[in-house]
Amino acid sequence: MSLALPEPAVTVRTGWLTRADCSLDEFRDCVEQATTPADYPLADSIERNVPIYSTTMRAALAEGRTREVQTELAHALLEGPGIAVFEKAWQDTTVIDRATDAYNQLLAEQRAAGIKQGDHFAAPGANERLWGALEKLAVRFPDVFADYFANDIIPLVATAWLGPNYQIIADLNVVNPGGKAQSPHRDYHLGFMEQDLAAHFPAHVHQLSPFMTLQGAVAHCDMPVETGPTMYLPYSQRYVPGYLAAELPEFREYFDEHYVQLPLTKGDAVFFNPALFHGAGSNHSTDVRRMANLLQISSAFGRALGSVDRTRISSALYPTLLKRRQERVPDTALHNVIAASAEGYPFPTSLDRDQPVGSLNPESQAELVWRALREKWPQPQFEDALRAQAARKLTH
Structure with a gap:
């Protein structure tokens, strides 16, 4: 089943904006709309113009309709x-x-x-x-x-x-x-x-x-x-x-x-x-x-608002993740944790020192964490690999 949605109304504007472009009448026309259940069939209800998701969405996911x-x-x-x-x-x-x-x-x-x-x-x-x-x-x-x-x-x-x-x-x-x-x-x-x-x-x-x-x-x-x-x-x-x-x-x-x-x-x-x-x-x-x-x-292509030491986080989490994998926690759950903690994108990096081998991109930190879990590395080996990877991203 494919989801039929209205044609997009957004068009890309060029040029520059000023405060003179801000029209309250145009703003009203933009926001004074009604959300209809027909547009959001996987929502359980519409409350004050907002779709509320719960059991209907989860049933669709259980049926493998994730992209929908x-x-x-x-x-x-x-x-x-x-x-x-x-x-x-x-x-x-x-x-x-x-x-x-x-x-x-x-x-x-x-x-x-x-x-x-x-x-x-x-x-x-x-x-x-x-x-x-x-x-x-x-x-x-x-x-x-x-x-x-x-x-x-x-x-x-x-x-x-x-x-x-x-x-x-x-x-x-x-x-x-x-x-x-x-x-x-x-x-x-x-x-x-x-x-x-x-x-x-x-x-x-x-x-x-x-x-x-x-x-x-x-x-x-x-x-x-x-x-x-x-x-x-x-x-x-x-x-x-x-x-x-x-x-x-x-x-x-x-x-x-x-x-x-x-x-x-x-x-x-x-x-x-x-x-x-x-x-x-x-x-x-x-x-x-x-x-x-x-x-x-x-986005992988953007800059986050806050700085986070993901090497430190990955090191702290690794023993827990290793234990969870030994306890046969589903891989999807572990991947979710890694996505929330490790750096998932391999750039920026120093391509002099962190060259891709057999692929378009060097290994990301998240990929390194997952490789260590699969191969059951001990903590010292994992920390050495984390530090080495971080060092390769530096220009000197």
Whole structure:
């Protein structure tokens, strides 16, 4: 069965954009659309214009219809509302609980050290951030990391939007009771620039930028609307001048009047196009520390927002991965963990020192990890190979 979808409406623009190109009337025409169930037959429901995926999608995956599922997801992210919700993305919520306990320990250590982490788009003190949570979890709690990132929904959506060899970073966000909402914004790349700088990039790069990353959020607690789950404006990712419009008062006022919020339960996940207008909501509860693990997934061809020592992560995880393989954990789960931790793309490198042998490309770090697991290397041999590979990428 092939999935029939409407013809794409996106056309590539050339030239340069200015604030004069930002028209609220055109923005309204772009976002004031209805999401119909007929366009998303693998969704279980449509809530406030957002497709909700659960049992129907999993049944299709069990039947081997992965590409059909991914085609529908990519359409939702590009031409559709720009967002999709996955109920029970972590079907075993004890995995979420263990990760929450680990993150809380890391947050407590951060507070005890007197470190106060701020936020890009919220007032100081409104929330707590654990920057570099991916690396910190892997190094301190490798067993938890391996179980958490064995998840199958992350690679499903990431590959649908970015293709293989994507790179994940994760930064934990906790919005405390009384925490105020973020201002509406778009995300990295162009969304993390001043407007004047963003305007120097040609219009076709404004359209390219969202294809370099995928945004995600994993609910680590139940999030009724009063706790302030993320506010979204469906279809706003389709508006080409949106990176310049996001800070204009009339567009922010429109966002405030038309955004949607969806309650989440622990273990749910949301993925959205980074060009979607969005922002964390205000936590009006008195007792819920709204905790979400924010995932930024980068194309193999892009640059991630945060720097991560993937050699260190791979070394820390290897004993756990080796044990899991000896315990006959499915290879797909192990591959998911490796994709979330190791460098999956072999470039950039020094082609003087890291020459491909028998292939177009040198071996990637992820391929090295998998080779070591297959051949059951001891830890010292694996670490030597990791260091040697890292050294070959240097020019001297």
